[in-house]
Amino acid sequence: MTKHRHQLAALDSDFLKVLAGRTRIMLLWELYEGEKSVGDVAKAINIQDTAASQQLSILKAAGLVSTRREGQRTFYSLVNEDARQLLAAVREMTMKSEAEAVE
Template identity: 45%
Template sequence: MHLSPAQGSHPQEPGPPAFEAAAGILGLLADRTRLALLHTLASEEADVGTLAAAVGAARPAVSQHLARLRMSGLVTTRKEGRRVVYALTDEHLRRLVAEALAAAGPGSPGHRRV
């Protein structure tokens, strides 16, 4: 999600493709494990084993979630020897995850138990 300036000083109005892309990203964030993975990756790059331990999920499940995040372009991979290291793709995603967690925190207007 990127806001581009339009003619003058007003942000460009998003069109249907932007809404579709944003809905896809928010849909991926709607999963607790994927959100926890992205939150962990917001502070450091990590491999599957490290991420599984950090989010308290089984390695195979974490691998499946990471595959979805990679296919959607939200995370990237690189090889370090035999390890595959995951990282967030950009700062926008880091801020989006932080804002989503802040909006859900105690004292926020939208805070409630689900």
């Protein structure tokens, strides 16, 4: 059982590392609003298309976003409701922590 717990903890840790990047969090929040192209999300958070594409690829590999191609454009969206709930839970926790720090 202990070996299994260690393996699960390693997987959890790897997954949470994906969420540790500020740019990736900003991209996820843009996609929270709905499907967008690489160029649209890059413009929204003021980064280059290539940087957005690289970070979105990491999010896709982690299973948080999916893609749809239309001609030469690639559109990204959150993969499912679980991803939306994860973002909402993170935001709720950070807001609570911020409020407690102010008190």
